[in-house]
Amino acid sequence: MNILVALLVLVSSLSAGCTLPEWNFESEKDLKAWIPNEQVDQLQVADGTLSFRTTSWDPFLMCEGQSITASPWQYIHIRLKADHPGMGDLFWTGTTDGPYGGLSEEKKSRFRVQGGNEWEDIVVAPFWQTEGTIHKLRLDLYEGSHFEIDFIKICDWSSGATPSSETTWTFSHGKAPWTVLPGEQLLFSPPLELDAAQLTWAVIRLRSSRTGILGLLWGCGGERGLQSQDIEVKGDGRMRTYNLLLAGIPSWRKPVNALGLRLPEGKDNSIEIESVTLSSEPAGPPDLEVRSFGFENGVNRQNREASLMARISNLGGGSAHGCRLELQIPPGITLKKGSQVTELQSLRYGDIAVATWTVVSEQAGDRDVSLKITGLEEPVLAQTTLRFYPERTVTPLPYPPPPQPVSGEVDVCMYYFPGWDSPAKWDCIRTVAPIRKPLLGYYDEGKPECVDWQIKWAVENGIQCFLVDWYWCRGQQILNHWFDAYREARYRDFLKVAIMWANHNPPGSHDREDWRKVTREWIEKYFPLKSYCQVDGKPAVFIWAPDLIRNDFGGSAEVTAALQESQQMARDAGYKGITFIAMGNHESENQVQTLLDEGYTGATNYHEWGTAAEAAMNMKRYRFEDVVASEPGTWARRDRMCGSLTYYPVVDTGWDSRPWHGDKSLVIEGRTPELFEKLLTAARDYAISAKKPFIVLGPANEWGEGSYIEPATEYGFEMYEKIRAVFGKGDPSGWPENLSPADLGLGPYDFPPQPLVSSWDFDREPGDWRTMMNTGPLKTADGALHFRTSSKDPALMAGLNGIKAEDYSKLSLRMKITGQIKDYSHCQVFWSTEGSSISEATSLSLPLQRDGEMHEYVFDLSSNPRWRGRIAALRLDPCDEADVEVVIDSIALRK
Known part of the structure; x- marks a missing residue:
């Protein structure tokens, strides 16, 4: 990389005379300073380097007995080379207390090793000054690689300079x-x-x-x-x-x-x-960016009106005035609504403008259109390709037609996330990633007709089973609306379903009595479903976090007893038992044996990215082609590790969580239907050769996390059709045509438009407010909203339909909480704007009153500079306590 270093000070000129520790591995003394664990082999010092090989999943070198006075301006410089790329961590601590001798995830610095047996400089800036004195370091690397370390040095770039106030x-x-x-x-x-x-x-x-x-x-x-x-x-x-x-x-x-x-x-x-x-202010000239430009909806056909949409934002400090949008369309496309030249509204920093047009194409095929923004020093250009499918003359129907299943060479299961039960949940997709808009629209998952479309599209494209994310915490359940709609769906028996218990619950959530209750829930309400998925002749339950159950139960022996009791309960109900499949904690032989001893018979994952992280040039930007290239090797490695614990390979569906997590998100770039097909082909071949009864696709509809293949604006039916092309049996000419609701005169299934509401008194119903996570059912009684928290992170959410932040300066919350409340407990309000996600930065918190009485909490929204623009949604975390009763009398935005 060329960064014009002539303008910068190289650190080597500043660190002369540094008296901080360094290990150059010129002698056995340095070797004895860094003690390996049993997963580091062939350790030796020769020719001024420390060399070794890592043999398992958690290798590390420990350096104890240090006394390093910590400062903010220190960094660790490691010069090493490795024969394979990978991720490493440097742990550090100023205390030796705690279960890991003072070490923790909060006190580490992550780094990437490029591999290739070339010397490279690893540099981490720990900012460990809060520790006072550093007593222990631990260098964690990765398995299956040979390493050479030239030196490890603690350095200081400050050169003793006095801190300044320069800005x-x-x-x-x-x-x-x-x-x-x-x-x-x-x-x-x-x-x-x-x-x-x-x-x-x-x-x-x-x-x-x-x-x-x-x-x-x-x-x-x-x-x-x-x-x-x-x-x-x-x-x-x-x-x-x-x-x-x-x-x-x-x-x-x-x-x-x-x-x-x-x-x-x-x-x-x-x-x-x-x-x-x-x-104190943004700077620079206006800088307009076309954030998205293309079809608003998926599967657009010739001779049918289609909506074209552009979202433009200003990233510059100056306001943009007098700009114009110029839409360029080729011959054969007619502009039905909108103007080819549009005056753009004035945009300040962070403002977003949305422009829409209605077009009709006389021909099917791909057509290029472009957009130009004028009125700045240089024009801003954007181009997109619109795909018009051949028109279809189909008799409108009153309901989706019955499915025509396509069987496959290998059964295909797929994760399903039932997280879309309110309009507010869709705001982050609508405003940040509209290309992900589902073909069903921003739909209500509680509608059986929506579920029937999902069933039809799945089974007609070679998918046999949904593994549905299922939430239970101490008897409290959320996001059951999809299962409720599935029970009412006409075509439910065409699609198998199974529970994937997302038990990422707080510590102490699992106990034996609760385990009996959850088992009884499965047996009474889910296993009797005609199409409930069976593995090895028994109803299957996939469990996200076996380790959390083990931790809460106090050990593996208690887990074994609990799973055995579940098996007996199932047999007593007329089933052969239960097949328990672990979603994690199978990374080593010891972990696998523990799962087998506890009663699990299978293992899989929610995501599988192979070695894409190791191959990435940026720790937050991976390439989907690296996922495709490395997953088959990872399947084989996991299969070998799992042994008699049957491993079911996962075909990943991507990741880009910017709608939920903003600019700090991990993004897997370059996902295309063609690469997805290549990965599917590898999975089919692996499953056949390894005699796997089924493979698992990553999530169908994690729209916020960016793991999705359900039909949408971006690729229409292409991702589903790649599944059918790879796994489908029979003559493709006999497979059913994929049709959208619009093709049959049905839909859309979006939530109805929401009125602009800025206050809620809960006299009748929760209104716009829905559970986001970790609460029991919301109920209204006596003019208030009532619920019980199930963990220390409960949250509600409501859409605001893009209200102007400048119209409101405060939020009033009248609430009482009864139960055990700690001195430091707080309530917190978050918000998202049109174009950005909810985060800690877009939030305010207030201490809770602990007397069990009704109190008014007033949040000064205007005190946070991020209360600006148009507000898409509110999130309320009423407290940070589990098992307390919450009563909310009112919520109101004030001028």
Whole structure:
């Protein structure tokens, strides 16, 4: 990477005279300092390097007995090479207390090793100053690789400088304001002492030759670990201004000790940094971006009206005035509604404009259309290809027609997430990723007709079974609406179903009596379903987290007794037993044996990405082609590891959680129907050769996480049709044609338009409010909303239909909570805007009153700079307590 290092200070010129520990492995003394565990083999020191091979899933080297005075400006420099790529962690601690001798997930720094037997510089900035003195280090690596380590050094880039209050740095005219750490990936400012309260924005001016992820880094005196905020930089070679809003981020607080940048990765990338500024406002000229442009709905046909939509946002500090949209359409496409030239509304930073057109194409096929925004220094261009399918003359029907199942060479199961029971749940898709709009629309999963479409499309494309995410915590259930609709669906018996118990519940949620209750629930309400899935002749239950059950029960022996009791309960009810399949905790021989001893007979996963992480150039951007290339090897490895615990291979369906998690999300890029087909083909061949009774597809409809293949705007039916093409038996000409609801004059199935509501008194019903997670049923009585929490993270959600934040400055909540409430308990309100997701930064919290009486809590929304633009949804976390009764008298937004 070329980052114009002439403008920067290289760290080697600053660390001379450093007295911090270093291990150069020139002698047995250094070898004795880093003690391996039993998963590290062939350890030796020779020719100034430490070499070894890792043999299992959790290898590490431990360094104890240290006394390193911790500061914010220290970093660890490891020079190593490895024959395979992978991910590593450096753990550190200033205490030796706790179950792991002071080590924890909160006190570690993650890094990536490129492999290839080339020397590379691994650099981590731990910002471990809160520890005071570091007593222990642990270097965790990955299995099946040979490593050589040249040295491990603790260094300091501050060179003893006194912390300053500087907030602007210009990288020009021969100045060298920041330090480049080895590897040229991390840059840091000199030591700082800043009050973050007034420094609410970071403004970065740079140009890049490649698109990538830039990380703004910082460390604070009272905050453990390196903090970061990511932004995507454009690879167009233009000098651009990037604005990052820091206000509202909990870890952005005084004193800020250092500021840094993590540069986009890539060997051929050239980065030129002009300046970095901390300020109270965004800066730079208006910078309009076309965030999405294309069809609003999927499966559009010739000679039928189709909606075209564009979403435009302003990323620059200046307002955009007097801009115009110019739509360019080719001959043969007629514009029915909208204008080819449209005046664009004035857009401030973060504002979003939506433009729609209605078009009709005379011909089927792919047609290119383009969009140009004028009125800026340079025009903004966007292009997309519209696919028009051949028209169909089909007699309208009153209901979806019966399914015509297509059988397969191997049975295909697929995970299903029933998370779409209210309009508010869809807001993040509608405003952040509209290309994911389902073919059913932003649908109500509680409608049996929607479920009948899902059944029809699944079985007609070679899918036999849904493994449905199922939620039970201490007898409280949520998201059962899909199963309720399935029971009422006309075509339910065409599709098998099984429970995937998503038991990622808080500690203490599982006990033997609750286990009996949950088993009774399965036996009485689910196993009797005619199409409930059986594996090995018994109803199958997939369990997300076997380890959480084990931890709550106090050991494996108690789990064994519980599963045996479930087997007997099932036999007493007339079944042969229950097939328990573990969704995790099968990474080692010991873990596999534990599962077998407890009574599990199968294993699988919810996702499978192979070694895509190791092959990635960026820790938050993987490539789907790497998933495709590496999954078959991972299936074989897992199969060998599981042994007599039958392993069922998973075909992944992707990941891009930006609608839920924003710019910090992991994204798997480049997912296409063609690559998906290649992965399916490998899975079919593996299943046949390994004699697997079925394979499992990743989630069908995790729209927020970005794991989805259900028919949608992006690819229409293509992902489903690839499944049928690979697994389907018989003559393809005899397979049923995939038709959309619009083809048959049915739908859409969207939730009805919601009125603009800003207050809720709960006199009759919950209104827009729905359970998001970890509550019992919502009930209204005596003019209030009542429910019980099932964990320490309960949440409700309501859509706001894009109200203007500037019209409201406060939120009033009248609520009482009865039960055991800790001194530090809080209630918290979150919000999302049109174009961004809910996060800690878009939230406010207040301490709870503990007297069990009704109180009014008033949140000053205007105090958070992120209360701006149009608000898409609210989330309310009433408390951080389990097993308490919550009564909400009213919620109201105020002027």
